[in-house]
Amino acid sequence: MGNLFDSLRHGTEKLLGMPVLASKHGEEVDNLIVYVHWLMIALFVGWFAYFAYVLLRFHRTRNPKADYIGVRNHASNYIEVVVALVEAVILLFVAVPLWAKTVDQFPDPKQSTLVQVVAHQFAWDIRYPGKDGEFGAQDMRLVSSDNSFGIDPKDAKGKDDITDNNKIHVVVDKPVLIQLSSKDVIHSFKVISMRVTQDAIPGMRIQLHFTPTKVGTYQINCAQLCGQGHAAMGVGYLEVDTQEEFDKWMAAQTPTAPGGNSFE
Ligand SMILES: [Cu+2]
Numbered sequence: 349m350g351n352l353f354d355s356l357r358h359g360t361e362k363l364l365g366m367p368v369l370a371s372k373h374g375e376e377v378d379n380l381i382v383y384v385h386w387l388m389i390a391l392f393v394g395w396f397a398y399f400a401y402v403l404l405r406f407h408r409t410r411n412p413k414a415d416y417i418g419v420r421n422h423a424s425n426y427i428e429v430v431v432a433l434v435e436a437v438i439l440l441f442v443a444v445p446l447w448a449k450t451v452d453q454f455p456d457p458k459q460s461t462l463v464q465v466v467a468h469q470f471a472w473d474i475r476y477p478g479k480d481g482e483f484g485a486q487d488m489r490l491v492s493s494d495n496s497f498g499i500d501p502k503d504a505k506g507k508d509d510i511t512d513n514n515k516i517h518v519v520v521d522k523p524v525l526i527q528l529s530s531k532d533v534i535h536s537f538k539v540i541s542m543r544v545t546q547d548a549i550p551g552m553r554i555q556l557h558f559t560p561t562k563v564g565t566y567q568i569n570c571a572q573l574c575g576q577g578h579a580a581m582g583v584g585y586l587e588v589d590t591q592e593e594f595d596k597w598m599a600a601q602t603p604t605a606p607g608g609n610s611f612e
Pocket residue numbers: 467468470534535536570571572573574578581
């Protein structure tokens with residue numbers, strides 16, 4: 349039974365042409381999409397069958413005289429109750445738990461790849477906390493062309509921060525915790541293969557998390573029409589490395605001391 353269910357589910361995923369999946373919670377997102385489609389298919393077929401039945405059953409040759417009472421049984425009420433029950437099950441047992449996990453159960457920053465992402469017209473600025481695992485303080489008055497994050501030179505925690513743009517390096521099978529904000533308008537951080545989408549809002553630092561499961565390079569898209577160069581934000585990439593690759597890459601980076609510029 350379980351096997352039949354799984355193969356039905358995978359078959360539906362193929363039929364829908366679902367994009368490559370490379371994150372842990374993404375399977376639950378896909379399940380939700382598949383279950384909703386099953387319900388919609390059932391309703392679509394059901395309604396059409398009913399429509400065809402009605403055309404024949406109430407054709408004027410069979411009913412020369414109008415019937416003023418109409419349907420006498422309660423079949424439609426029972427069907428409505430069943431549909432409402434199925435919807436309640438999908439909502440309460442699939443959608444709500446997944447949403448709760450997404451917005452409430454954040455991974456421990458110490459066990460995660462911690463990244464700060466600041467969107468702006470039209471690119472993504474990236475910052476890693478460096479060896480100490482903590483971001484240095486920021487002050488927006490310090491933002492300049494060579495200090496895009498406004499890292500405060502007086503804060504020792506900022507000395508080892510690494511900054512970059514448009515490419516985020518993360519580690520496979522390790523939670524990724526992103527702190528997302530925007531410098532100008534509302535953007536939206538979307539990585540389809542990770543099944544994450546989160547608006548980047550000026551003045552807010554919003555956390556999002558996912559655990560990548562496959563090494564590879566995945567496109568980041570901006571999912572809010574944010575200006576004329578909106579499409580250019582597709583230059584963003586998420587690179588999922590093995591731990592060794594990541595460590596090697598990180599070791600080759602020079603910290604961005606405030607006031608200096610060490611990134612490309
Ligand atoms: Cu944008």
